[in-house]
Every structure is written in C-alpha cells, then in structure tokens.
C-alpha cells in the first residue's frame with residue numbers, strides 16, 4: 001500500500017497551479033451522453049475519480065480520445081447501454097450522475113445505489129423526487145437503482161434539502177424533457193453554474209444557475225462542442241490553508257477569486273494576508289493564527305469540503321475555536337489522528353471545540369476520506385519531524401499531483417510503497 005512520508009516544520013513558499021474542479025468534472029463527463037456527439041472537455045483534473053468516469057463512459061459505448069493530460073474528446077454518438085456495470089458504478093460515488101444523463105437521453109437508466117459513505121448516510125431521495133416529477137418511475141433491485149419514463153415532461157420541483165447532486169441530476173434529466181422545468185431551493189455552488197454552462201454550450205436552455213431557482217426549457221436535441229472546466233475551489237483552498245498554517249507565502253494560480261470568497265474571508269480573520277489578482281491569489285501569514293467560529297453551509301456559506309482543513313489550521317490558533325458541520329453527519333473522523341499529534345479537540349456530534357496548541361507533533365496517520373486526507377497532510381507539514389499518512393488513494397481521488405505540487409512550494413513529501421490503483425497514463 002502507498003503512503004506519504006512527510007517531514008514538516010518549514011514554511012511553504014512558491015507557486016502552485018490549480019487543476020480543474022473535480023465536482024464539476026464528475027458531472028460534466030456523464031453529461032456528454034446528452035450531446036450524442038463529440039465533446040472536447042478541457043481543464044479536466046488528472047485524478048482517479050475522472051479516470052473512473054472515463055471507464056464508465058467507455059463501458060457504455062462512448063469513444064474517448066486523449067488529446068493531452070487535461071483534455072479529452074468524448075464521442076457519445078454510439079452509446080447504447082443504459083445500465084452502468086455494478087463494479088464501475090461502485091468505484092465512484094458520483095456515478096449517480098449517469099442516472100440523470102442516461103434518463104435524459106434514453107428515458108431509462110440503471111446505476112448501483114450509492115451506499116452510506118464515510119461522511120455519513122448518502123440518501124438520493126431528492127434526486128428521485130425530481131425524476132418522478134418529470135414522469136420517471138424508480139425501482140431498486142439487488143442494490144441497483146433503475147429509473148424509467150415513457151416520456152419526460154417538465155415540472156416544478158421544490159427540493160426539501162439543498163443538494164448539489166440532486167440539483168445537477170435534475171438539470172441533466174430535464175434538458176430534453178418536454179416543456180418547462182422549474183427547480184426551486186437548488187444548490188448554488190460554482191460547479192452547478194459550470195454544469196449549466198456546459199449544458200447550454202451543448203444546446204440546452206438552462207437559466208438561473210447560481211440562484212435559488214433554475215428554469216429549464218426542454219430542447220429537442222443537443223450537440224457537441226468544446227468546454228473548459230472551472231478551477232477547483234477546494235484544491236485552491238487547500239493550498240491557501242497550507243500557506244497559512246506553515247507561515248509561508250504561496251502564489252496560487254488558475255483560480256477564480258470570487259469562488260474563493262467564503263474561504264478568503266475566514267482565512268483573513270485567522271490571520272492570513274490574501275492578495276487577489278485576476279486569476280490568482282497570493283496567501284501569506286506573518287502574525288499568529290487567531291481562533292474562529294465556523295459553520296459549514298451550502299454555497300455561498302463556508303464549504304463543508306474545507307472543514308477538515310480549517311480544523312487543522314485552528315489546532316494552532318491562540319485560543320478556542322468552534323467548528324460546526326452543517327452538511328454531513330459524520331465528518332470529524334479524522335480528529336483522532338490530530339489528537340495523536342497533540343491537538344486538543346473535543347467532538348460532540350456535529351460540533352468540534354478546538355483549543356489551540358503551540359505545536360503539533362509528528363505521527364503515523366490514516367486518511368479516512370479525501371478532504372480529511374489532505375488535511376492530515378497539512379497537519380504533518382506543520383509538525384516538526386517525520387509523519388506518515390496512509391490510505392492515500394482517498395487523496396488521489398481528488399488532488400492532481402499533490403506530491404509534485406507540494407514539493408514545488410518546498411515541502412519535504414514523498415510517496416512510498418506500491419500504488420493501489422494505477423492512474424491511466426493520460427489521466
């Protein structure tokens with residue numbers, strides 16, 4: 001098994017370039033099915049979740065041509081399969097986007113039920129509510145969920161919970177439904193807007209993405225085109241915290257500063273200085289880390305995916321911080337690892353109380369999930385001495401070239417052991 005060996009304790013200084021947004025990529029790749037044509041997707045992050053999406057597309061009958069490390073041409077003209085093979089759909093939680101995309105094009109789809117995940121239960125009732133409003137029936141057999149409609153017709157959906165996945169899946173199913181679909185109480189994350197922009201580039205008529213109400217006028221058919229994915233705001237936030245916790249100075253390039261505002265405002269309160277440029281931010285810290293209260297919320301609130309990273313930062317604050325997880329039931333599983341490093345954190349349900357300590361000590365650690373894995377790497381970089389982070393396949397689901405990028409800003413980090421999952425050569 002592979003692990004990262006990290007010798008921490010020095011400020012990270014230099015430049016890093018942010019990759020395309022994972023959570024946009026894993027929705028846009030399935031969405032190419034709706035085009036029934038050639039789509040060129042640029043700025044794809046080279047991560048294992050993208051590789052898993054490509055494997056599914058290929059299994060469904062799409063031809064995928066690698067143009068360069070971050071660009072694929074996906075031709076979905078000859079997709080005929082509507083059932084995603086069980087093993088492939090279980091390889092990635094976001095495989096549920098194939099439900100909306102296949103339903104939208106063929107009127108039917110079968111995908112493995114997303115199980116509970118290591119953040120807590122992962123219900124899809126809101127996805128199914130939207131499909132049902134559009135006229136689809138669903139059934140579950142042997143752990144596979146099927147949806148089917150004679151004809152999809154537009155309708156009004158009021159989501160009971162603000163859900164990124166349900167908002168995107170509803171858009172995918174509705175773009176070619178008859179008539180008008182109105183989605184209310186939708187998610188507003190930058191990747192929702194990115195998926196809507198992609199769909200519009202391919203001929204759809206989606207309006208209002210980024211606000212609480214999205215209106216979709218069904219079109220008869222869609223077509224191919226070229227689209228470039230937005231930069232990953234959570235990857236950018238990760239390097240922003242890396243600069244802050246190590247007292248370093250990093251120029252973070254290829255970002256949209258507006259998308260980073262919820263993160264920027266908290267980091268500035270914690271003592272970071274952030275300079276914004278057109279498509280870059282510089283982050284450095286010259287003063288002590290101040291304690292904060294944070295509650296994670298749907299966009300434009302503070303993103304849940306940054307929660308473990310901020311908790312790590314606050315272990316070094318001079319005072320008491322409170323971090324409340326507003327989205328997932330079980331997102332503090334990494335805290336025990338931090339306690340082994342000397343952090344002082346008490347967790348009660350969805351609330352963590354963090355008493356800052358002057359120092360973290362190196363330790364062997366295990367990444368319980370993607371963002372927590374990245375957070376433990378930052379903790380190791382802040383601790384003087386050598387730490388190890390195990391189970392790194394979680395991290396590689398969502399961070400392109402994390403070792404190379406961290407080394408580029410002066411980190412002493414190396415990967416040892418045999419890879420568990422080989423990344424395909426181009427992705």
Ligand code: EPZ
Nearest residue numbers: 023094123124125126127161163164165166305327328370
């Ligand atoms: C997306 O998951 C992201 N994943 C997650 O990022 C992220 O944490 C999450 O949005 C919140 O921002 C992808 O985009 C692939 P939700 P998603 O539906 O869409 C409840 C990462 O690290 N809910 O917005 O699955 C649900 O239980 C990952 O990159 C229902 O009750 O999240 C949760 O409490 C981890 N019924 C809340 O809504 C439903 O039908 C938000 O979930 C759907 C969701």
